[in-house]
Amino acid sequence: MNNINAPQLYLDDVVLNPEIHIVVCTGSGGVGKTTTAAAIALRAAEHGRKVCVLTIDPARRLAQALGIEHLDNTPRAVEGIQGSGSLDAMMLDMKRTFDEVVEGHSDPERAQQILNNPFYQSLSSSFAGTQEYMAMEKLGQLHAQAQADGRWDLIVVDTPPSRSALDFLDAPARLGSFLDGKFIRILSAPARGAGRGIGKIAAMGFGFFTSALSKILGSQVLNDVGAFVAAIDSTFGGFRERADATYALLKDSHTSFIVIAAPEADAIREASFFVERLNSDHMPLAGLVLNRVTEVTMPEVTREQALAAAQELAAGDAASKFTAALLELHAQRVSQAERQLEFAHRFTSAHPGIRVTTVRALAQDVHDLDGLREIGTLLTA
Amino acid sequence: MVNWSGTALHVVSGKGGAGKTTVAAALAMNLARDGKRTLLMEVEGRQGIAQLFDTAPLPYEERRIAIAPGDGEVWALAVDADEALVDYLATFYNLGRAGSALRKMGAIDFATTLAPGLRDVLLTGKACELVRRKTKRADNAYDAIVIDAPPTGRIEQFLNVTSQVSALAKTGPIHRHAEMVMGVIGSPQTAVHLVTLLEEMPVQETIDGIAQLRAAELPVGAIFINMVRDALLDEKQMTKVRKGTLGIKKLSDIAVAAGIHQAPSVLAVALLQEAHDHVDRSDLEARESQRIDELDLPTISLPLISRGIDLGSLYLLADAMFEQGVR
Secondary structure (H helix, E strand, C coil): CCCCCCCECCHHHHHCCCCCCEEEEECCCCCCHHHHHHHHHHHHHHCCCEEEEEECCCCHHHHHHHCCCCCCCCCEECCCCCCCCEEEEEECCHHHHHHHHHHHHCCHHHHHHHHHCHHHHHHHHHCCCHHHHHHHHHHHHHHHHHHHHCCCCEEEEECCCCCCCCHHHHHHHHHHHHHHCHHHHHHHHHHHCCCCCCCHHHHHHHHHHHHHHHHHHCHHHHHHHHHHHHHHHHHHHHHHHHHHHHHHHHHCCCEEEEEEECCCHHHHHHHHHHHHHHHHCCCCEEEEEEEEECCCCCCCCCHHHHHHHHHHHCCCCHHHHHHHHHHHHHHHHHHHHHHHHHHHHHHHHHCCCCCEEEEECCCCCCCCHHHHHHHHHHHHC | CECCCCCCEEEEEECCCCCHHHHHHHHHHHHCCCCCEEEEEECCCCCHHHHHHCCCCCCCCCEEEEEECCCEEEEEEECCHHHHHHHHHHHHHCCHHHHHHHHHHCHHHHHHHHCHHHHHHHHHHHHHHHHHHHHCCCCCCCCEEEEECCCHHHHHHHHCHHHHHHCCCCCCHHHHHHHHHHHHHCCCCEEEEEEECCCHHHHHHHHHHHHHHHHCCCCEEEEEEEEECCCCCCHHHHHHHHHCCCCHHHHHHHHHHCCCCCCHHHHHHHHHHHHHHHHHHHHHHHHHHHHHHCCCCCEEEEECCCCCCCHHHHHHHHHHHHHCCEC
């Protein structure tokens, strides 16, 4: 239960609800996003659901706990699930996913041409946003498979640790419009029969544009881009459509977003920002998970009271000194909890009505399924 | 003693949430001590420096943002890849106004998107250009430049610009520019520091990051261990907690006698719980600290500032660096 003046978020109502088919876990880096995704996926599976969890960049021990330390871009069954449900887990391989999109939309010869293109190789491994785009692409694929063969009834997805947690919402459209845009058309124009679709830019000096670009990048790059665009032309429309379809899937009433934060300034700021964006995009938000909250076992003993007593005892014998140290520990803990509460209130006062659940800070990172189970219990308490 | 007088460029990276920006700012502050002049540079468009120093968002322009102890000056610059490209075109190709026209068309955004390595080369290139002012003994040179860099997961790629660019352009001007940048970043003029917390995941990321930097032959500087708590219990007391021989009943009675309004039995349970949590955490920190020691790098510990970070706490952290011999 939370003690921060916000309605309680009951995660069981989300992940055990048969009407919910996709859960997206998001938040800034380092707040326990991947662990939360894995924990709720496990919980749902052990309550009878057929779950697939898509993680982006899990910590090694979490990956080991799920048995997915080898990246092969395919969901694998997690061993040791209790009950009638099932849990499959996978780690995203963004390059492999991109390659599959290309292979799925071109004949083998043309696909090979694209895969060998230096520009494609750069785009598929380091384009800012490729990871986000491919995460959403993979989500779309898993969802389609679930619809087709019923292998899963719930997909839990973790979002990439990008500069902004929102990138995954924008990346598909951005990559789509980039590949579809006017400049790339110009670059590919020689290979496509010049002139088409240039319009306004041509007036400003098509030659100037390409010569500036080749000055910056070198002409080889432009040739590679031109060849890439010409080769991938047939799948162009596909990129846009797929991006639109994924976006629609995220807005669907069978989808639910969980925002994850820690009670710290940056994480709370990001969480607020994210909630606002989800609202303005009409994305279905379940609520906020506030991780790593300091628990105070004895709030009636205030910080001031503990410190005053500690001061009095500090000059005494060994037992008094020990007592003083324990009271200082208590005072430290109370002030930490108070500070966290202030951060939490920044969120709740800006977003009244958003459901919140809190999870106490754990001493250790998760090493095995039991650890994940424990977090699942704490999340839904 | 960590003598960085020969280091012109400090690159501060670390796990998200470990306090990279704070440490970079405090380092810039510490290195500006006694009449020196440092520049704190931001490259990710987050305006984290402005937030930290509580000023308006920084433009693409060097600005003085704080005074360091002993009349030093800390300057700041938020570098933006698009602006840096216009800058680059103006400097190297006399494309001044044409560069702005390209920018209006969105062509520059397009070019940096087309070649992701280009973005990083431009950002690091700007830092290297500022470093070279010092070599040229220019009037506006800085004694040191500190970059608030991308997090550990992306730092090797961010700095290893030649490999990024050569995947794309094997010859040409941007390739040459990248080689110039590498001449600064790959040299002893540069030090890459990682900020970590004494927790499992950040430490693991630090270990992996150091291995990557070493493999790429990038110059590794120091590890900054951030948010270190005071040791409230000594070794003897911790042993008693572990063994359960602290005599909690007696200690609770003492606390009640000293004015704590609580039933001794309730107090005993709570204090014991808190003591155990503290010892568990200390043990974990000791283990992680051991793993950092094994990296055999200079380490600098920075205290936890529990009231939250503001300008005042930057001076505190800069002093902590100074006390540990960072010059």
